[in-house]
C-alpha cells in the first residue's frame with residue numbers, strides 16, 4: 001500500500017493526455033507535489049505542480065530530472081509513443097525508436113529513481129501498460145508494450161527488497177491525442193486515473209482498468225488467435 005496523501009510524485013509526460021489526468025487525481029487525493037514532465041514544459045499557476053523538461057531517450061535528461069526530484073515517493077512511467085506502420089513496412093529505425101521511448105525510457109527512469117525511492121522509504125513505481133501487453137495487431141507499439149510488461153515484472157522482483165510497490169496499469173483505448181484518429185469506444189482518462197490511484201492505495205501489483213483488458217488477459221491461456229485486436 002502506498003500513501004497518496006502527502007506524497008511527492010513524478011509523472012513522465014504529465015502535462016497532457018493520461019499523465020495530466022493522473023496528476024489531477026493524485027492531487028485530488030492529497031498528493032503534496034507532482035513533478036510533471038514534458039519535452040517542452042509549460043509553467044502553470046498551481047504551486048503543487050512542478051514542470052520539468054524530460055526526454056526519456058536521453059540519459060543526461062533523465063539524470064537531470066533525478067538530480068532535481070530527489071524527494072519523490074511515487075514514480076509514474078507514463079510517457080509513450082505510437083508508430084502505426086505495419087511491421088513488414090516499418091523502418092527498423094522507427095521500431096527501435098518506439099522501443100527506446102516505450103521500453104528503455106521507463107527503464108532509464110526506474111534505474112535513476114530506484115535509489116531515490118529507497119531513500120524515501122520505498123514508495124511506488126507505476127508503469128503504464130496497455131491491453132497490448134498481451135494483444136496482437138499494433139505492430140511495434142504492441143511489441144514494445146509486451147516488452148515493457150516483462151520489464152515491469154522483473155523490476156517488481158528487483159525492487160521488493162527496498163519495499164517499492166510496483167504497479168502495472170493496463171487499459172484498452174482512452175480518449176487522448178495518441179489515438180484521436182481511431183473511431184473506437186474510448187474510456188475517459190479520469191477513469192484510468194481513478195483505477196491507478198485505487199491500485200496504489202490498495203497495494204495492488206496489477207490494475208486492469210477496463211473490460212477489454214480483463215477479457216484479453218483471461219484469454220491468454222487460450223488459442224493465440226483469441227489475442228488479435230482488430231479495428232473495424
Ligand SMILES: NC(=O)c1ccc[n+]([C@@H]2O[C@H](COP(=O)([O-])OP(=O)(O)OC[C@H]3O[C@@H](n4cnc5c(N)ncnc54)[C@H](OP(=O)(O)O)[C@@H]3O)[C@@H](O)[C@H]2O)c1
Pocket residue numbers: 012013014015016017018019037038039040054055056057077078079080081101128129130131171172173174175176177178179
Ligand atoms: N490513449 C490510449 O488509448 C492508451 C491506451 C493504452 C496505453 N496508453 C499509454 O498511456 C501512456 C500515455 O499515453 P496518452 O494516451 O496520454 O498519449 P499522448 O496524449 O500522446 O501523450 C504522450 C505523452 O508521452 C510523452 N512523451 C512521448 N515521447 C516522449 C519522450 N521521448 N520523452 C519524454 N516524454 C515523451 C509526451 O510528452 P510531450 O508533452 O513532451 O509530448 C506526452 O505527455 C502511453 O504510455 C501510452 O502508450 C494509452
